[in-house]
Amino acid sequence: MEPRVEQVNAGKAAIFDLDGTLLDSLGVWKKVDEIFLARRGFEVPDDYMQAIAPLQFREVAAYTIERFGLDETEDALMQEWDELAAYQYTHEVQTKRGAAEYLTWLKRSGAKLAVATTLSAVLRKPALVHVGLWGLFDEVVGVETVAHGKGEPDIYFRAAELVGIEPAHCTVFEDLLPAIRSAKRAGMQAYGVYDKSSKMLWNQIEQEADGTIFDFTQAPRELV
Structure with a gap:
């Protein structure tokens, strides 16, 4: 028999980024960037991943074309x-520690669950299916469906609207400082999730986020 879970999170929502937050995917994009730029005679600049992380996929392409004169x-x-x-996303990528257990607990507690991601539409479902998380989410929202990238709060407002929860009762989990700032501007609680891609900004993330975790074994057991 399944243990009873109190409905402590009913009427609340958790919104999760994918790359670097639920998915331990830094190595995937590091390899993609290396191969892609090496084919064109370039090395990956130290600041490249930070520069493109909050952008929509097409914005990343436009930025890359301009930066490297392609x-x-x-x-x-x-x-x-x-x-x-x-x-990599279909067969190799893994979740951050404790992610599946935490999502399952939230789902059973009555919280609405959403993904808000910059990951391409052709990759996000195969990745979530591969790691066994696809069926847990009420909504999966791509940044291509809103006007701006994660430097603006559009995607968080959209996710809240789709799951039917007011922004004040949404908790966002993100690894990027610009995304954390946008979630807070949306009036949501924002947790910073540690990822090596953001380690240079971790001190600032700790200062600006409502809370920080290194993996989902440390995630909050009650939402706002």
Whole structure:
């Protein structure tokens, strides 16, 4: 018999980023960036991943074309990146420690669950299916469906709207400082999730987030 779970989170929602938050995917994109830029005679600059992390996928393509002076289309770049990343997300990527258990607990407690991600639409479902999380979410929202990237709160407002929970009762989990700031601007509680891609900004994340965790074994057991 399943143990009883009190409905302590009914009427509340948790919104999760994927890359670097639920998914331990730093190695995937590091490899993609290395292969992609090496094909064009470049090394990956130290600040590249931080610069592109909050952007929409097409914005990343536009930024990359401009930064490296590439004579290619945004669509061509996005297709190549998807092809390079597809195998890793479908077969290799793993979750951060405790993620599956925490999501299952939240679901059973009555909370609404949503994903708010910059990850390409062709990658996010295969990744979530691979790690066994696909069926847990009430909504999966891609940044391509809103006007701005995660430097603005659009995607968090959209996720809250879709799950039917007021922003004040939403808790966001993110690994990126600009995303944490946007979630707080949306009036939501924001937790910083440690990822090596953001380690240079971790002290600042600790100062600005409502709470921080190194993995989901440390995640809050009650939402706002």
